[in-house]
Amino acid sequence: MPRERASEVLYTLLLAVGLSVAIPAPLKAQDFELLEATIEDVHSAMEDGRITCRSLVQGYIDRIEAFDQTGPRLNAIQHLNQRALDKADSLDASMRSTGISGPLHCIPVLLKDQVETADMPTTYGSALFQDFVPTRDATITTRMRAAGAIILAKTTMGEFASRYVGSAFGVIRNAYDPDRNPSGSSGGTATGIAASFGMVGIGEDTGGSVRGPAAVHNLVGLRPTLQLVSRHGMMPWNPTQDTMGPITRTVRDAAILLDIIAGYDPEDPITAYAVGRVPDTYTASLDPDRLRGARIGVVRQPMDRNTDPTSDDYQKVKALIDQAIRDLASLGAEVVDPLVVPELGTVPPLGNNFETERAVDDYLSEHSNAPVTSLSEILLSGVVIPWRARGMMGSVGKTTDDPGYLEVIQKRETLRQNVMKVMADQALDAIVYATFDHQPTLIALDATTNPEPEDDYGLGDNRSLSPATGFPAITVPAGFTTDQLPVGLEFLGRPFTEEMLLGFGYAYEQATRHRRPPPTTPGLTGGR
DSSP states (O other), X not given: OOHHHHHHHHHHHHHHTTOOOOOOXXXXXXXXXXXTOOHHHHHHHHXXXXXXXXXXXXXXXXXXXXXXXXXXXXXXXXXXXXTHHHHHHXXXXXXXXXXXXXXXXXXXXXXXXXXXXXXXXXXXXXXXXXXXXXXXXXXXXXXXXXXXXXXXXXXXOSTTSSSSEETTTEEOOBTTBTTBOXXXXXXXXXXXXXXXXXSEEEEEXXXXXXXXXXXXXXXXXXXXXXXXXXXXXXXXXXXXXXXXXXXXXXXXXXXHHHHHHBSOOTTSGGXXXXXXXXXXXXXXXXXXXXXXXXXXXXXXXXXXXXXXXXXXXXHHHHHHHHHHHHHHHHTTOEEXXXXXXXXXXXXXXTOOSSSHHHHHHHHHTTOTTOSOSSHHHHHHTSOSOHHHHHHHHTTTTOOTXXXXXXXXXXXXXXXXXXXHHHHHHTXXXXXXXXXXXXXXXXXXXXXXXXXXXXXXXXXXXXXXXXHHHTOOEEEXXXXXXXXXXXXXXXXXXXXXXXXXXXXXXXXXXXXXXXXXXOTTSOXXXXXX
């Protein structure tokens, strides 16, 4: 019997005979590798007695201390849960008595700080909210905790959900090259998961904020169908586009996490559309042969008008995407290349700012302890960093009654119909494209002070198709450029086809094995 398990058994026996004894410090697991560990790895190790929940959580804390504010100073963590070890002890106790308590038993989650937690501040990346502690948990927070998860930390995020800088923390850095941007706005979650500061993460995606950070961090990022996951307890921006999804190191972990957060929530009525559309488990289609016979259309049209197909940088990404398409074909997929979608790119990444002011004001009215009551007050505070304040000002005074909003809705519907028609005409199961046609650019030295920093942020961005249509999309690692920077391959499907998309992503992942950890955050001693 392993020594760590033996000590737990002895402790249980002593309690059974009525003896009082101090809880011994957990032994360090010498045969468990925390770096890149998956949910299945952890649960197997716990059942074998090779690791305790406490030692797992402590291992992640040690890595955060080693690399977040020291070493490469990635700046991914906004708030560390001070009760995480206490929760781990309680899960260890339940493990001794009843075994694994749920599908996320002792799984440390990194949660974007846009999502409410009643026991930690929720800052939205802004110093204005640095002391704001909601009186409730968001629905997905409640669901993850009920499944056994530990919310290990809230992660840094682009202030009020855009880009990668904020007045609450400064600048988030890319784990593969800290001089480059981590994409946004869920950059802290992606940086943290890539660096193994936690096991799985949650991001929010209005215009691409789950898939962008995942793509540039060699991760899996899933933006679900708009109606699949509850947004209750999350600050909105554009409610007809806002959603949340998993950011993970593997497709299987993304599927397991989606099992927990998907489904109807009466607090977010839009999720009623998901009734009858959620499978028993999203892991059911995780088959290495899942791409055989699938018909996949390849979109080569840039969705960003600033994309430069003549540049060396573009060609570095294209080489990997070309290889990915060949890999799909070798795995049995029927590839339609190129696929032309009429009027692609006619809807800006965020779609509109007509919904924002009312959505934010209504959200703040639900919190009597919020430091401000409106979007206007946020801007008048003078706290928001200049470039973000400049962008937010464009939403003030606009409403969904404005004629411009009708134009946005019409363009979205036209694009939605065009995508569906092309997929029907070509008998396609999914569409694929590069998440970004360019590598992540360098962080501007004045990113926190200049209202218009020259950093070419989001260059080559192809993320807008999913939020503009409301259709699900998943990005998976497609390898590294010659500059050793990750590239993401994105699959998009019809509404409520997450199970299929996860299956396609899994088959590609298992055949190519592109995932590798960043060199900036190596394993620590003792398997951490």
